[in-house]
Amino acid sequence: MKVENSLFAGFSIFKSFVAVGSFVLMSGVLSSCEGAFEGVYDDPDKEVSIKKGQLVVDATDWQTWHYIDLLEADAAQQKEGKGYSAIEIKIPTERLEASVDEEHSQHEERAGIYTYWYDVFGEGLSKREIRQFVPTKNQDEPASWHLAVHRNNVRTNGGAVYMTAYTSMDDLPESSEAFGEVAFTEDEWNETDVWTVQEKMLQGLIGNQGIKVNSLLSSWLKVSLPPVPPTFTLNNHVFILKLKDGTFAALQLVNYQNAAGVKCHLTINYKYPY
């Protein structure tokens, strides 16, 4: 009986609360035909501040490489209010008319668009067959650059990469000397990962640029198919980039989308020289 009485006492207070609450709620609701509770959500157009030692690259375009010069990025950040803009260079997709030999040979490492069929709805990307090769001119490059990004692909300018066990730049050893003895991975020829032509993607056909990429550094963003649409997985380990001049840089991908959810909008932490 005691339980019942206290429940009823609670009920009287509750009634008043609900009556007042309902009135307030109804007034609020009626005042807006476009709904309520906007405060629950975040504004996708709100500008995100770029931290020191961080650069943002919109690498969403399928047919553009974005070339990054880490010294330029640093310099741009010193200038107040100016962010760093990577140099954009289009991937050549036009058929190179001078070429007569269009038969693909896996050992040639010829510049061009290699169209592969992938078993998108079955076993996934690892099951694939070459279907077409269109020779193109070589990829243009700027005079000075350290790394280049295209969606989830990364190239280095004659460098090599090591993946550390660290997931924070702050935890890195004082200097790159700590990585003197480890094995670095160089860029390698690739004709299946640099997705360039997407028109027939859901037929499983994707046109790829034949070019050298760094598969280890590219593993900072993994794309999986199936499912359709593909899923993206971020690997937030810090990578050490050994450049061809013997200097080192530390790199970490911390986000791959913007506030509107667009994928391959990269936010990269960097330290150079390291």
Next chain:
Amino acid sequence: MKKVLFFLLLLTASKGYAQQQDSTFYLQNVVVTGTRTPKLLKDVPIQTRLITAEDIERIDATNVEDLLQQEMPGVEFSYAQNQLKHMNFCGFGGQGVLFLMDGERLAGETMDDVDFSRLEMANVDRIEIVKGAASALYGSNAGGGVINIITKDVKEPWTLNVNARFAKHEERRVGGSWGLNRKAWRNLLSVNHTFTDNFMVKNAPDPKAQVVSTVYGDCTWNVKERLTFSPTAHVKLIGRAGYFYRQVTRTFDNPERYRDYSAGLRGLWDMTGQDHLELSYSFDQYDKSDYHRITKIDVRDYSNVQNIFRGVYHHSWDGGDILTIGADFMHDYLMNKNLGRKNINQDSFDAYAQYDWMASERWEVVGALRYDYFSDKKDSRLSPKLSARYQPLENMNVRFGYGMGFRAPALKEKYYNFDMVGIWIIQGNEQLKSEVSHNFQASADYTRGQYNFTASVYYNDVRNKIATGVPHYLPTDYKQLYLDYVNFENYAVWGGEATVQARWSNGLSARMSYAYTDERLPKNKEGQAVNNQYIPARRHSLMVRVDWSKQFSQNYGLSLSLNGRFLSGVENVEFVDYYDISKGTNKVEYPAYTLWKLSAAQRFGKAWKLTVAVDNLLNYKPKYYYFNCPLTDGANLMVGLSIDLNRLR
């Protein structure tokens, strides 16, 4: 006498609890959906399928999808891209069947279907299902039928229930409800939570159509509050508020979130015993957002807000005739990042009248007419309905009728512009006409002793069916495929249903229900079948259930239940290559399947109930997880416990 009966029915219907005396098959229960007036199930002039709280408890259904696929033959849930759910209700999709919660419409859709997981079965008193066109009373979207979910009211001085159920894939369902009833006030607060983890399924090589490899679970929260105030015996005021949340994690970094905020105020006034007035206001906001786990921001990309005012007046005469007059006003707001413009508003208004004429002891005729107006494109529509019930014997009814159904094009279907990852652009069509259906149906039911038989047939002729058409290139843009919403001619669906049920005095009861559905899909000018956006209804479906219940002593009772369903195979004409339509179409065969569930519920005292069930008893695993197969990976053991704390001694 009749007016007293009408008044009593109104009270009973609004109280919402089941009258079970003299009701082996719930024929004495009150239903409201078919005529918008309370009627005994045995006397209702529009055939109504009633699913009671007892049925829901026996099936142990979590939400309306769970319930309908176990209880209704001819209803199937399949999947679209991204595993979004799609209902096929006797040939009608999600936009062709009107879902109501206590008589109120629901905002929001995904792939043209309401969010079924939002329609949980906790605290549901009954579900009334009226098949066939009902637009003369309910307006747009009621072409294929109406499914009205009616929630429980508080009958006892206080109630407090807690319950939980656990199953495979970390599935859990936890809920509680607290009810109070004192003098003029009644209150019911309920909180329910569900969770199911994602799991992988394995397909055989070389599927003939798209398959699912990961089955996505979800996490939901549903909070509902309802306060009822009855200052006099003739006046009742009901205020309600609700919050629903669902999260689906298709990708770890970007869980999808769905939220619904609802509120309403309803007043019921029995003016004279013969005149009854109901006024209500309803607010429903359904939002979709993506959570960015890395940056911890939650970005909304869809919001549908409906503000609805309703009024309905009934007058009953001594002879049993009832006049119903009503009007509704709705303001509909849609924000969708995939619209051609940022957001759209639309006002709609309707007025309707219905006369229920008791022509004689054996004949009842109901006629209704409704006018609907939509501000967008200034569209309007007049929908009639005429039904009759003939009672040749006291325990037999024959019903037949014609009804017009319509579905105004949704704002999305007019203004959508969705770039599907660069593959094609799904685009709205401002010139879309309303989809109109002409529904003819006849049914009969007969009860003798412990047996009840019902049979029905229907034919729906659908004009201007709204769907996405054939992907095409624009003359100015040969690289980009477009997929437009269009009106299809020549769509029809016909079918029937037969049910036999029995309930014996030894605690045993059984029910067998068969449905036949034949969709006549649109064809091209050459008379050939064209690609169908959704897999058509399976032609044959059979539901079987056998229940046995016994109370062994005051402190112990046991109920056993065996449920089975069989769905026949189905063929569908689909593009050989959906993204290269020049390759033409071919037929894809989707296999038949059967699923069974065995459950045992033990009652200890008055407060405790322990339920153990094995779903998918025969351990069925699809060879290919096609979009219309049950997403099961074998037998599933479910264990649940429910405690009515107010009944603890």
